[in-house]
Amino acid sequence: MVTFSFMAGIFHAYYTVALAPAVAAVVAIGAKEAWDARSRLLGSVTLAAATGLAACWSFVLLSRSADFVPWLKWLVIVVGLTAAVLLLVIDKIHAKAVPAVVAAALAASLAGPAAYSLQTVSTGHTGSIVTAGPTVAGANGGPGGQGGPGGQGGPGGQGGQMGTPPQQGTGTTGTGTGTTGNTGTTGGTGTTGTGTTDGTGRGTGGGMGGLLDASEASPAVVAALQANASSYTWAAAAVGSQNAAGLQLSSGEAVMAIGGFNGTDPSPTLAQFQAYVTSGQIHYLLASSGAGGQSGSGTASQILAWAKANYTQVTIGSQTFYDFTQPLTSGTASSTATS
Incomplete structure (x- = not known):
């Protein structure tokens, strides 16, 4: 949390999903310890405070999306605060009522997250910056929202x-x-x-x-990548993860992302890539950026230049690839068309 709060440069809200497993573990451990100590003041106060805070925070978050199940926030706050009060005296109420109080506390704490989860899985999302739940006031950083900072890569x-x-x-x-x-x-x-x-x-x-x-590959490209794909570790390689993702998601075959997310990382190196090609592990290298847009720099540019100087270009659909099964020889055309 401290890292995300003070980090500079590019930041996306969905990074905080990395906190979810740790938060879930802490809540589960804490709830169990507090429940075991419910007959003591510390235990009952902890249970009540946690339930009350969860209900109040859910109310705040649900209020940011006024058109999304508007009655839910009121149900959460009423049930949650009622359960919190009863948890303060959990050791004094009738044993038959205890399960109902616990159920109410859990329902109030989880109703908001559950509603957001259902809305998320039932709504189609595109792009790389997807967020959970409905559109909320003041949101940014997603598609159509605020872009990342320029410079420094x-x-x-x-x-x-x-x-x-x-x-x-x-x-x-x-x-x-x-x-x-x-x-x-x-x-x-x-x-x-x-x-x-x-x-x-x-x-x-x-x-x-x-x-x-990520661009969606044409049927011709998909067919080319799938042809004899089992003979290769990667059916293709492309500069940048988005270019690679478009090819991989369309074809269902493994595609290497050169240079990481935006094509600027020195991985793999030129020597490593040459070794992969020499050992027959890669079939194609995407030469035309298409809708993905990245052309990379540094190591990626070296790889592209090496492929251009040594292997035949083939046009498949609207995209151009280097075919590593067709090395250039004297008198070989540098570009051929493939239907």
Whole structure:
């Protein structure tokens, strides 16, 4: 929690899901210990306080989405506070009423999260920054919300691509193309971003373009990746995880993401990638960025340049790949078309 509260740069609210297992364990252990000590003041007060706070916080969160099951927040607060009061005197009430009090406390504590979970799984989501529950007032950071900061390798501009060396700039209005300011870099042409930048590299109305939207492979590409896929560790490789994700989700075959999320990490190295190719572990390398948008830098660029110099380009559907089963030889065309 402290790390997430003070970290700078790119941050997405869904990162906090990493806290869920630890929070669940602490709550379960604490509830068990408090229940065992319910006949003592410390135990009963702990149970009552936890139930009351859970109900109040659920009421606050449910109030942020006024149109989502509006009666639920009132049910939660009334049942939760009633259960909290009864938990204070749990050792004095009739034994037959104890299960009802416990059930009420659990229901009040879990009704809000359960409702958000049901809403989440019943609603289609796209993109990389998905959030739980209904739309709430003041939310940002999701698709169509505030973009990440530019510069220092962060996404530049609304709908922009990843920044490299810092340069000064000013924000401009655009519909997918933006420039960043301060330590940002010139943003690339985005695929979904719209709105304006504020001169600091933050998109105020659009998403982060190709970084957040995996393209859907055409039937021709899917067929090519699936053909003889069992002979390879990776049916293909692509720069950036989103490009790789689009191919993998469409084909159901393993696709290597070169350079991590945005293609700028030095993994795998050129030597490692060459070894994979030489040992026949990779069939294709995506040469055209398509809707994914990332072209990478550094190691990724070296890999692409090496593939271009040594292997045949094939066009499959609307995308271009390097086919590692077709090395270039003198007199071999550098580009061929495949239906």
